Amino acid sequence: MTEPPEHRPAQPGETSAATPGAVRCSDAERAETESALHVAAGKGRLTIAEVEDRIARVYTARYRHELAAITADLPPEPEAVTGWRPIVSAASRQVLTDLSALLGRDGTVSTRRRLTIALITLATVLVAVSFLVLALHGIGGDGFEHHELGRE
Known part of the structure; x- marks a missing residue:
């Protein structure tokens, strides 16, 4: 058959x-x-x-x-979204959420989270200022080679 x-x-x-x-x-x-x-x-x-x-x-x-x-x-x-756009979008949403929590505009955020965000922000600012001072003043040595101090 x-x-x-x-x-x-x-x-x-x-x-x-x-x-x-x-x-x-x-x-x-x-x-x-x-x-x-x-x-x-x-x-x-x-x-x-x-x-x-x-x-x-x-x-x-x-x-x-x-x-x-x-x-x-x-x-x-x-389709899975690829590239930098979703990463930047997620990061910006997180930053905006954290800023609203830090400013007290989000009523659901705990005090502990606000304190954590404030400490991280403070640490970031301190690190940025430290880098700025090191960049302007110089790294290493005694730091007086650019000044007229101690020269006769």
């Missing part, structure tokens, strides 16, 4: 008769699809039975469009 062309394994150099130009999927793509199914189950979008059924279909799929059909009803995962 012969299998229909869509269920018969393709021979080397032969494309699928059902979908000409179909691209075969790799093991990495199957694993990525399986991971997406597990994430969807973790978010409550699929039941365990649905995940098991779809994973069985993932490992019998031969072409990319078959993998896409398995996850077609799931929303795409948002």
Whole structure:
């Protein structure tokens, strides 16, 4: 008994008769699809039975469009934001939150946190002033080589 062309394994150099130009999927793509199914189950979008059924279909799929059909009803995962913009944004939000806490505008911040922020700010200012003094006066030596003190 012969299998229909869509269920018969393709021979080397032969494309699928059902979908000409179909691209075969790799093991990495199957694993990525399986991971997406597990994430969807973790978010409550699929039941365990649905995940098991779809994973069985993932490992019998031969072409990319078959993998896409398995996850077609799931929303795409948002792309991870990369670069400096999210880092700068998070840092600026934190600085603004700390400043509002330091100035007493945020009623939910504890006294201990306000004290900690004030001490860190004071230490930062002291370090900056120290660097400024060292840069203007010089580092090392007795510090009098730039002055006319002690010279005759």
